[in-house]
Amino acid sequence: MARGSTVFVCSQCGHSSPKWHGQCPGCEEWNTLAEERAPAREKGKTASRGAGAAGEPTRLRDVSADRTPRMPTGIAGLDRLLGGGVVPGSLVLVGGSPGIGKSTLTTMALGLAEAAGRRTLYVSGEESAAQIRLRAERLEAGSAPGSLSVPVIAETDLGAILATIEAERPELCVVDSVQTIGSGELTGAPGTVGQVREAASRLMELAKRTGTAIVLVGHVTKEGSLAGPRVLEHLVDCVLQFDGERERTYRTLRALKNRFGATSDVAVFEMDDSGLTEVVDASARFVEEATRAPGSVILAAMEGSRPLLVEVQALVSPSEVVPPRRVVNGIDRNRLALVLAVLARHAGVSTSSSDVFVNVVGGVRIDEPGADLAIALAVAGAASDAPLAEAGRAPLCAFGEVGLNGELRSVAHHDRRAAEAARFGLGEPVSPSGAATLREALRGARTSFPEDSERQIA
Ligand code: TYD
Ligand code: MG
Numbered sequence: 340m341a342r343g344s345t346v347f348v349c350s351q352c353g354h355s356s357p358k359w360h361g362q363c364p365g366c367e368e369w370n371t372l373a374e375e376r377a378p379a380r381e382k383g384k385t386a387s388r389g390a391g392a393a394g395e396p397t398r399l400r401d402v403s404a405d406r407t408p409r410m411p412t413g414i415a416g417l418d419r420l421l422g423g424g425v426v427p428g429s430l431v432l433v434g435g436s437p438g439i440g441k442s443t444l445t446t447m448a449l450g451l452a453e454a455a456g457r458r459t460l461y462v463s464g465e466e467s468a469a470q471i472r473l474r475a476e477r478l479e480a481g482s483a484p485g486s487l488s489v490p491v492i493a494e495t496d497l498g499a500i501l502a503t504i505e506a507e508r509p510e511l512c513v514v515d516s517v518q519t520i521g522s523g524e525l526t527g528a529p530g531t532v533g534q535v536r537e538a539a540s541r542l543m544e545l546a547k548r549t550g551t552a553i554v555l556v557g558h559v560t561k562e563g564s565l566a567g568p569r570v571l572e573h574l575v576d577c578v579l580q581f582d583g584e585r586e587r588t589y590r591t592l593r594a595l596k597n598r599f600g601a602t603s604d605v606a607v608f609e610m611d612d613s614g615l616t617e618v619v620d621a622s623a624r625f626v627e628e629a630t631r632a633p634g635s636v637i638l639a640a641m642e643g644s645r646p647l648l649v650e651v652q653a654l655v656s657p658s659e660v661v662p663p664r665r666v667v668n669g670i671d672r673n674r675l676a677l678v679l680a681v682l683a684r685h686a687g688v689s690t691s692s693s694d695v696f697v698n699v700v701g702g703v704r705i706d707e708p709g710a711d712l713a714i715a716l717a718v719a720g721a722a723s724d725a726p727l728a729e730a731g732r733a734p735l736c737a738f739g740e741v742g743l744n745g746e747l748r749s750v751a752h753h754d755r756r757a758a759e760a761a762r763f764g765l766g767e768p769v770s771p772s773g774a775a776t777l778r779e780a781l782r783g784a785r786t787s788f789p790e791d792s793e794r795q796i797a
Contacts, residue, residue, distance in 0.1 A: 345525060347372040350532045350570065373533035374525050407599050410510060410552065413451025413483075416608065416617040417444070420579060420592060422600020425511065428550045429599065430543045432517075432571055434559040435581030440590055440610055441556045442466070444581070445513040446474055447483035447614055448554070452511050454485025460509035464495040464519030464529075481613020495529060497522040497538050501545055508549060514542065515556040517571070532570055539571045572596060583702035584668075590615065591703055593642065605642035607703070622648035625701055626763045629734045634721030637736040638713035639756035639768055640705050646752065646759035648736070650700040651710070653717035658694040669699025670710060678714045678741055685745025686778045688719045695721075709750035711741035712780060716769065719781055735784055736760045736768040747771035747780060 348355045349372055354365025356372065363371050409424030418424045425431060435441050442465075449459040463471055468491050475486035490507070494500050497520050504512055514520065520538040521529035528534070539555060546553045557571065559580075572578050576598040583590035593605040607621040618624055626648050629637055634653040639646060651670075658664065667675050675697055682688040697714055699705055716737050738756050740748040749771040750756075760768045767773070774780035 344377050345374050346377045348375045348533070373531050374527045375533040376522075376524065376537055410452070410457065411455075412448040412511070413455060414444070414448055414615075414617070416592060416606025417448060417579075420594045420597075420600075420604055420606055421577060422597060425552045425554070426576070426599045427510065427552050428546050429552050429576040430539070430546050430574075431552070431554045431577040431579065432539075432557055432575045433554060433579045433581060434557045436585075437558055438585040439581045439583055440608070440615055441581055442471075442515055443474065443478070443610070443614055444592075444608075445515060445554055445556060446471070446486055446489065447478055449489045449511060449513055450475065450478055450483035450486030452485075453488045454483075457511055458507070458509045459489050460504065460507055460512040461489050461491040462500050462503070462512065462514045463491060463493050464514075465516055466493070468493050477612065478614045482616055483614055495519050495521060497541060501541060504542075504545055504551060504553075505549065509551055511552050511554070513554045513556065514538075517555045517557050536570060536574070539574050543574060582704045587702040589618070589701040589703065591642075602643065604645060605647065607647075607701075621701075622646070622759055622763055625649050625703075626734070626765065628700070631734050633724045634717050635734060636713045636717040636720065637734045637760070637765060638699075638705065638710055639736055639738040639760050640710060641707060641750075641752050641756065644752075646755045647703070648759055648763060648765070649703050649705065650734075651705075651713045651717045652698045652700060653714070653721040654696040655690055655693045655718060655721040658692055660694075663690070663692060664694040664696070666694070666696045668697070669702065669704050670697060670714065671706065674708075674711065675714060677743070678711055678718065681741050681743065681745055681777060682715055682718060685776070686715070686719070686781055688722055688781075690718065690722060693722070707750070708740035708748075709738045709756075712739035712747060712769065712771075712777070713737040715741055715777055716781065716784055720784075733765045736765040737770065737780075737784075738768055739771040739780075741777055745777045747774055747776060 346355045346357055347359045349363040349365055351368045351371045352366035354363055359372055362369050407426050410427060411418050411424040433441050449461055453459050471491050478486040492503055517535055517538055518530040521534050522537050525533055525537060542553050578596040579592055580595050581590060581592050588609050590608045590610060591605050594602045607618040608615040609618050629650040636651050637648050638651045640649055665675055679690050740750050742748050757768055769780050769784050774783055
């Protein structure tokens with residue numbers, strides 16, 4: 340019976356077909372067709388295309404634009420990223436790898452909202468109510484009093500979830516996670532593209548109609564490749580990405596998309612026994628913890644509009660494999676490949692027979708070209724095994740993009756980066772304003788290198 344009302348849509352090219360095919364007839368990719376509900380179409384609509392009643396455009400100045408009301412969640416970092424709180428009737432997607440703290444963050448938000456007198460609902464398709472209670476007990480005693488008052492249902496059926504939200508009319512509702520929710524009207528298993536899209540669009544419709552703000556939790560693998568959340572990004576109002584490593588204490592939360600605010604901020608959280616606490620001055624924390632070892636450089640990064648000082652560490656060691664290992668954490672592999680090539684070709688630092696490891700400390704992910712110079716200095720320092728900072732002095736700070744010809748290119752927000760470095764006593768950073776080329780920058784940083792390492796670096 341459901342057959343007639345569903346179509347199979349290719350997740351690559353969007354081709355739709357009434358029948359399932361192993362290979363998409365549109366783009367010839369394999370295994371990309373997923374079942375979706377067919378768009379509702381009024382009878383005869385296709386025939387009369389273009390003949391509908393004309394709409395009446397309004398001049399923009401006459402459009403009423405009341406300031407969007409906001410509902411603070413009580414987690415300062417989260418509210419800031421959302422643009423001052425969650426917007427009633429909006430759909431927010433919180434993505435991140437398993438174990439990163441998505442359930443913790445959302446439970447805390449509900450607990451704090453409940454404590455502030457809001458109506459909330461936690462829908463879990465992953466954990467039993469008893470498991471959620473154990474988490475809430477910790478949070479109730481720690482950073483989110485109110486957590487034990489949050490009403491929960493453990494449910495995976497989309498129809499039942501929609502009916503519950505409709506009946507309870509919470510102001511803030513969390514659905515954890517979107518990959519576990521399935522509609523009986525589609526044949527695909529929960530987590531398939533069709534099911535995830537169906538769940539999100541039905542919840543979106545409900546949110547808009549009832550004014551309930553819905554937070555969808557979605558698992559994303561490290562590569563961000565999982566079919567689930569990525570296909571939702573264009574649909575939802577706001578996409579928040581939770582990054583970090585499960586074994587470490589730091590987590591960064593950033594907005595990748597926000598229809599009701601800017602996407603230029605990041606919040607750094609620390610996970611401990613009582614839940615997540617925002618690290619208000621993350622720069623101070625990371626500088627204080629910097630190792631000052633050979634191969635350690637402080638990068639003055641920009642996280643959207645905010646400067647953030649993070650430690651970049653490199654280790655260079657003789658390789659026993661061909662090709663040698665390139666292992667990165669917190670930066671893009673291709674960025675490292677480029678920096679290594681420029682170091683070899685234009686600055687005389689060869690790592691062709693060495694394994695190179697680069698790590699951004701604290702589990703922070705840096706996705707900007709401004710990181711190049713700090714990576715290059717860290718690798719050069721590690722290759723020569725000479726500390727870049729003199730004992731007892733502040734660690735070396737750097738930022739700037741490295742061009743393919745070995746030139747340094749300036750990056751946005753020079754002043755704010757330098758000011759952040761000065762604020763934490765780091766001195767003048769090595770940057771494109773002080774050096775024209777990577778070779779020059781290395782020479783400048785080398786004032787603290789011992790004599791015998793000059794050969795390798797000059
Ligand atoms: P969780 O929120 O379940 O992650 P996700 O929903 O993203 O999969 O929590 C992840 C980890 O955090 C889990 O291993 C337990 C730990 N944790 C704490 O360290 N402190 C706490 O207060 C809580 C609730 C969890
Ligand atoms: Mg979870």
